Amino acid sequence: MKFSFIRVLSILALGALLSGFPLPGRAQENYFVTYSHQMEEPGNLELATRTVSGFPNGANSFMGSVLELEYGVKAWWTSELYLDGQSTSGESTVFTGFRLENRFRPLMREHWINPVLYFEFENINGADKSMLEVVGHDGRADFLERNDRSQKKREAEFKLILSSNFKGWNVSENIIAEKNLKAEPWEFGYALGVSRPLSLVASPNPCRLCRENFLVGAELYGGLGDRYSFGLHDTSHYLAPIASLRIPNGPAFKISPGFGLNSNSHGFLLRFGVSYEIDQIMSKLRRK
Amino acid sequence: MFRKQILLVVIALISVPFLLAAAGDGAWVSKVPQKDRQKQSPFDSDPRAIAAGAKLFRQNCASCHGDEAAGKDKRPNLHSERIRSATPGELQWLLTNGSLKNGMPSWSRLPEPQRWQIVAFLKSLQ
Numbered sequence: 001m002k003f004s005f006i007r008v009l010s011i012l013a014l015g016a017l018l019s020g021f022p023l024p025g026r027a028q029e030n031y032f033v034t035y036s037h038q039m040e041e042p043g044n045l046e047l048a049t050r051t052v053s054g055f056p057n058g059a060n061s062f063m064g065s066v067l068e069l070e071y072g073v074k075a076w077w078t079s080e081l082y083l084d085g086q087s088t089s090g091e092s093t094v095f096t097g098f099r100l101e102n103r104f105r106p107l108m109r110e111h112w113i114n115p116v117l118y119f120e121f122e123n124i125n126g127a128d129k130s131m132l133e134v135v136g137h138d139g140r141a142d143f144l145e146r147n148d149r150s151q152k153k154r155e156a157e158f159k160l161i162l163s164s165n166f167k168g169w170n171v172s173e174n175i176i177a178e179k180n181l182k183a184e185p186w187e188f189g190y191a192l193g194v195s196r197p198l199s200l201v202a203s204p205n206p207c208r209l210c211r212e213n214f215l216v217g218a219e220l221y222g223g224l225g226d227r228y229s230f231g232l233h234d235t236s237h238y239l240a241p242i243a244s245l246r247i248p249n250g251p252a253f254k255i256s257p258g259f260g261l262n263s264n265s266h267g268f269l270l271r272f273g274v275s276y277e278i279d280q281i282m283s284k285l286r287r288k
Numbered sequence: 289m290f291r292k293q294i295l296l297v298v299i300a301l302i303s304v305p306f307l308l309a310a311a312g313d314g315a316w317v318s319k320v321p322q323k324d325r326q327k328q329s330p331f332d333s334d335p336r337a338i339a340a341g342a343k344l345f346r347q348n349c350a351s352c353h354g355d356e357a358a359g360k361d362k363r364p365n366l367h368s369e370r371i372r373s374a375t376p377g378e379l380q381w382l383l384t385n386g387s388l389k390n391g392m393p394s395w396s397r398l399p400e401p402q403r404w405q406i407v408a409f410l411k412s413l414q
Contacts, residue, residue, distance in 0.1 A: 041393045044351075075388040108388045110396050168399040200399035204339035212402070248347050279351035283361050 031242060032256050032271045033133055033221045034193030036172040037114035037163035039105060040072030043282055048275030052131045054266045059144045062088040064129035066099075068275075076105040086129040091147045097124030099132075103161070110165075118159035118174075126151030131269070133157070135178045136187030136226045139236040139264035154181045168200040170217075185228055191221035195242065208247050215244045219256070222265075236265035251276040316390075317374060320381045327377035330401070331408045341409025344402055348395065357413055363391075372414045379407045 030036055032050060040046060048068040055061045064086040073079050080101040087093040101120040127147040135157075156179050163172040176189040195217025202212050222237030224230060240258035247253075251274055258269035278284070331337030346355065352363040359365035371379070383403045386394035395403060 036397075038397045039393065041352075042391050072393075075386055075391050075393045105388065109385045110394055165396045170397070197399060201401045202340040202344050202405055204336045204343065206343060248343075280361070 029275070030170055030195045030215060030217060030244070031172070031191075031193040031219050032240070032254065032273065033131075034172050034174055034191040034219050035103070035116065035118065035159065035161045035163075036170050036193070037105065037116045037161060039075065039103065039116075040070050040078040041279075042072040042075050043280045044072045044277055045281040046070040046275055046277045048273060050130070050132070050273040051271065052129070053270045054129070054131075054143065055268060056140050056143045056266055060089045060091055062086055062129050062143065064131055066130045066132065071281075076108065078103045082130075082132070084124055084128050084130045086127060086147075088129070088147055094127050094147060094149060096128035096130070096149070097122065097153075099124070112166075113162050113164050116161035116163065118157075118161055120157040120159075122153065122155040122157060124153050124155075125149040126153065128153070133176055133178075133189055133191065134221055134223050134236060134238070135176055135189035136223050137229075137234050137264075138187075138189075138223050139234070140260075140266050141264070143266070155179060156181060169194065169196045185226040187226045188224035188230065189222065190224055191219060193217060193219045193242075206248070208250075209245075213246050213248065215242075215246070217242050219258075222261070234264060235262075237261040238265055238269065240269070240271070316382055316387045317370070317378055320378045324381040325375055325377045327380060329376040329380070329404050329407055329411075331404050333412065334408065337405045337408040338412045340402075341405035341407070341412075344398070344406050345409050348398070349406070357410070366410060367413055371410060376404075376407045376411060379410055380404060383407065 029038070029048075032052075046068070048070065049065060050068060051063055051065045053061065053063045064084070066085075067083045068080060070078060070080045080099075082099040082101070084096045084098065085094060086096055099120055099122045101118065104117045106115060106117060127149045129143065158177045160175045161172065162174075163170065170193070172193045174191040176191065178187045178189070195215055197212055198214040198216065199211035203210050207213070219240045219242060220238070221240075223235035225233065225235055238258045238260055240256045242254065242256040244252060244254040254271075254273040254275075256271040258266075258271060260266050260268070345357065349357075352360060353366055354360040354363075357366040380403055382392070383395045383398075383406060385396075386392045388394065398406075
């Protein structure tokens with residue numbers, strides 16, 4: 001029986017939703033690629049899936065997926081594990097590796113611009129199509145080859161996250177530096193995001209589809225070349241509107257159609273995600 | 289000389305838990321800038337704002353502070369003298385900045401009017 005990563009992800013996510021944690025849950029990340037300075041609340045575990053579908057010209061369409069486990073270690077420290085996989089039509093469905101990520105807030109108060117330091121270790125292979133970020137000369141051409149898991153990529157990734165909340169708007173800027181731990185040059189990228197809830201004031205009555213639960217925004221992200229050829233030459237860039245719905249005491253749903261801005265980019269990417277937060281998971285496990 | 293250094297280290301180690309306890313015991317109030325302390329709530333004691341604040345409290349705060357805001361798992365009881373005597377501006381400042389070292393996250397991701405609604409609810413508890 002063929003291993004279906006997407007199916008396993010779906011089952012895990014559904015299992016998490018139904019696994020007997022009846023207390024309120026909510027999810028909070030505004031974007032798919034860009035990070036804001038919002039950290040996971042200490043003791044909470046967020047389970048999320050993020051999927052990107054692409055339809056490259058001259059290659060098979062694909063669906064890259066990650067299962068994300070995000071835990072709030074401290075109010076200023078969030079840790080995450082990602083399990084990556086992908087399915088390419090007419091080829092195969094494969095597990096492509098894992099990522100470990102840590103984010104730290106060095107400043108303990110809210111400022112106009114709030115920095116967060118991000119460190120990630122990736123152990124993925126050449127078939128990975130999750131597109132959690134775009135760096136270096138990443139582009140459509142990388143997706144023209146058939147799935148090949150023989151190329152191992154052990155990479156370290158650093159991000160400087162800058163983020164501001166102002167009058168209901170969130171504006172976030174990420175500067176990305178990534179290094180394959182083998183002798184390959186540093187690669188760079190960027191991500192920018194802006195978002196706002198549809199209503200800044202909460203209604204007094206319980207509601208699921210009221211305006212305060214919807215958030216809209218946009219992301220702009222792409223590569224900036226590498227150490228030897230820094231700049232926009234031979235890089236890919238995307239502009240992606242985003243909409244999300246957070247159901248109070250329930251899951252959150254996000255969707256984002258992305259449009260390639262140059263010939264190196266995929267023409268169209270469709271991202272969607274579901275997330276659910278389990279409050280104070282360690283306390284609950286202790287009580288059980 | 290060496291004994292003196294050891295004594296200083298011991299004193300420092302002994303005082304750490306007390307300093308941390310002091311920090312977790314409402315020391316944030318003294319850090320609130322004067323201009324924030326004096327901010328007035330746009331909702332005051334508007335019953336609709338209190339109801340919305342109660343809803344937001346259940347969604348965002350109850351997992352740590354309990355459904356009745358009475359505290360939970362060593363997290364503070366909000367029916368306390370400290371909250372009673374805090375000005376709306378001070379509570380708004382705490383929600384915005386959190387007290388990250390003591391485990392209270394920043395709620396700046398909630399729009400400012402929603403934070404004021406939570407403050408209206410907290411003040412209604414008294």
